Amino acid sequence: MDPSLDLETRRLLISATLSAHLRRRLGRRVPAVSDPGELLDLARGLNEIAGPVERAYLLRFDPPYPGVTAGPESVGRSCRLLFACKVSDHEGSAIGVAFTTLIAGRPPQVSVAPPQASIPEAWRPFH
Numbered sequence: 001m002d003p004s005l006d007l008e009t010r011r012l013l014i015s016a017t018l019s020a021h022l023r024r025r026l027g028r029r030v031p032a033v034s035d036p037g038e039l040l041d042l043a044r045g046l047n048e049i050a051g052p053v054e055r056a057y058l059l060r061f062d063p064p065y066p067g068v069t070a071g072p073e074s075v076g077r078s079c080r081l082l083f084a085c086k087v088s089d090h091e092g093s094a095i096g097v098a099f100t101t102l103i104a105g106r107p108p109q110v111s112v113a114p115p116q117a118s119i120p121e122a123w124r125p126f127h
Contacts (some may be wrong), residue, residue: 011096011112014057014087018065018098021049022108032105036072039081039102043069044126046100058090066100068123078104083126084119087112
């Protein structure tokens with residue numbers, strides 16, 4: 001990734017790139033009838049999108065994308081799954097924390113927060 005880009009621009013680029021890869025993999029929207037187990041299955045398969053993004057932009061995800069989660073949550077009549085991982089450049093300099101949200105019936109969303117954003121310690125890797 002071009003070092004002349006400021007951190008905010010880099011975070012926006014990473015967010016947009018991951019979102020595009022997610023939409024290619026999952027479609028425009030997460031299936032509306034997804035239950036908690038199906039959301040977890042979708043998330044487990046997302047590690048495949050990380051490699052091309054890491055190579056193209058010289059990044060590292062830690063833990064490996066999709067990262068860690070507290071597990072699925074009920075949101076009204078739907079389910080939501082939030083997961084996160086730290087993003088650094090190939091030299092190990094922190095860029096941010098990638099938060100990905102899958103909500104049944106909605107487009108997948110990715111945002112990359114500043115590096116000081118925290119990931120709850122209770123969150124665990126996908127198994």
